[in-house]
Amino acid sequence: MRSGERQRQLEDLLRHYRDCWHPQPFRELQPDWCLAYPALSADLLALDQAQFDALSADNDAALVWLASYLPEIDALRSLIRVAPAAAVPPSPVGERWAWEIPGRKRAQIEAFAGSARCSGQPVIDWCGGKGHLGRLLAGQWEQPVHTLEIDAVLCAEGERLSLRQRAEQHFIVADALATMDWPQRGQHAVALHACGELHRRLLRQGAAQGVRRFDVAPCCYHRGVGDFYQPLSSGSALALTRDDVRLAVTETVTASPRLARRRDREMAWKLGFDAYRRASSDAGYRTFRSVPAAWFADDFSGFLQQMAVREGLPAPLAANCAQWEVAGWRRQHEVMRLSLPRQAFRRALEIWLVLDLAVYLEELGYAVNLQSFCAQRLTPRNLLISAERAD
Numbered sequence: 001m002r003s004g005e006r007q008r009q010l011e012d013l014l015r016h017y018r019d020c021w022h023p024q025p026f027r028e029l030q031p032d033w034c035l036a037y038p039a040l041s042a043d044l045l046a047l048d049q050a051q052f053d054a055l056s057a058d059n060d061a062a063l064v065w066l067a068s069y070l071p072e073i074d075a076l077r078s079l080i081r082v083a084p085a086a087a088v089p090p091s092p093v094g095e096r097w098a099w100e101i102p103g104r105k106r107a108q109i110e111a112f113a114g115s116a117r118c119s120g121q122p123v124i125d126w127c128g129g130k131g132h133l134g135r136l137l138a139g140q141w142e143q144p145v146h147t148l149e150i151d152a153v154l155c156a157e158g159e160r161l162s163l164r165q166r167a168e169q170h171f172i173v174a175d176a177l178a179t180m181d182w183p184q185r186g187q188h189a190v191a192l193h194a195c196g197e198l199h200r201r202l203l204r205q206g207a208a209q210g211v212r213r214f215d216v217a218p219c220c221y222h223r224g225v226g227d228f229y230q231p232l233s234s235g236s237a238l239a240l241t242r243d244d245v246r247l248a249v250t251e252t253v254t255a256s257p258r259l260a261r262r263r264d265r266e267m268a269w270k271l272g273f274d275a276y277r278r279a280s281s282d283a284g285y286r287t288f289r290s291v292p293a294a295w296f297a298d299d300f301s302g303f304l305q306q307m308a309v310r311e312g313l314p315a316p317l318a319a320n321c322a323q324w325e326v327a328g329w330r331r332q333h334e335v336m337r338l339s340l341p342r343q344a345f346r347r348a349l350e351i352w353l354v355l356d357l358a359v360y361l362e363e364l365g366y367a368v369n370l371q372s373f374c375a376q377r378l379t380p381r382n383l384l385i386s387a388e389r390a391d
């Protein structure tokens with residue numbers, strides 16, 4: 001299926017089910033869809049921990065489960081499937097290139113390098129950090145590489161590493177959002193996890209400057225978005241708020257049991273405070289600033305006292321704190337379960353955002369291929385847009 005048709009079908013489904021993924025159960029005591037789909041809401045709330053964990057860990061299983069209540073959702077399963085790139089085994093550049101890179105990061109870089117294809121053009125490595133990817137490609141593709149990065153310290157460190165390896169790699173300290181000098185005509189632009197507006201500018205500016213080939217793995221799509229996402233491709237009518245766009249990247253690599261317990265407790269305590277706040281004033285949910293980690297090291301009553309002072313609420317009675325803690329855990333149980341439909345749409349939103357970029361490039365005459373460059377457990381941001389134009 002062509003990217004434009006796939007984007008249109010995905011967009012129809014996202015618009016149809018917007019009420020199920022747009023509201024945030026953390027903020028709303030009962031999202032409106034609970035009234036529209038009472039059986040779904042009741043069955044979600046009745047999920048035991050093992051059932052809930054299984055559906056949270058497996059998006060396809062969650063979509064199958066949800067399809068008994070929201071039948072059209074079944075079509076999402078094929079629309080969000082992305083083929084893995086046929087990886088080329090790395091040519092023998094030796095182990096030395098990667099001495100100082102943490103294991104997971106190194107595996108991501110090697111997977112990206114094995115999935116992108118050498119075009120025989122000089123390379124620009126966009127927002128390249130210490131230039132690990134550029135350094136690897138300089139060795140594997142035997143092309144000169146320019147690594148553009150805003151942080152001069154990272155560039156200096158990258159230069160040291162590239163000199164040690166005698167790579168033909170040059171560092172440019174520049175702001176990717178402002179430079180008019182890069183990328184340049186005929187270059188092959190690569191970008192691994194350039195956030196939000198950084199990857200969008202690469203595509204806009206690069207296409208205008210005559211970049212021949214792009215290999216881009218986007219991330220943090222919400223960075224640089226104002227109130228609403230502005231699609232790059234023409235003809236889209238999906239209005240995504242910044243929070244909607246952020247939803248696409250809230251999926252993280254599965255947390256360890258210890259971290260999961262800590263995350264659950266922090267959410268329960270914040271919701272316990274929210275329950276106290278709602279009872280103490282008649283306003284609905286109000287966002288609050290991030291909470292210092294040290295406040296979670298205390299017990300719940302200490303946490304609640306500190307939150308109440310900071311947010312200008314009357315101090316809670318010590319004898320009532322247990323009641324708010326119980327309320328927080330009850331809400332945490334509900335919020336986690338009522339968030340399942342929202343979470344099941346995360347990948348669909350991400351694929352739509354990536355298709356927006358792919359269709360934009362197609363409209364400009366590029367032949368575009370969308371693949372995944374590694375397993376989602378290595379990084380959830382595993383999508384790779386490869387685009388080539390013949391001029």
Ligand SMILES: C[S@@+](CC[C@H](N)C(=O)[O-])C[C@H]1O[C@@H](n2cnc3c(N)ncnc32)[C@H](O)[C@@H]1O
Nearest residue numbers: 127128129149150151174175176177192193194
């Ligand atoms: C997530 S890191 C990715 C680094 C590298 N591509 C990698 O995968 O190891 C994003 C990089 O973008 C850089 N960056 C952020 N804003 C930038 C800007 N306006 N211009 C250039 N680089 C920027 C950051 O300093 C950081 O090194």
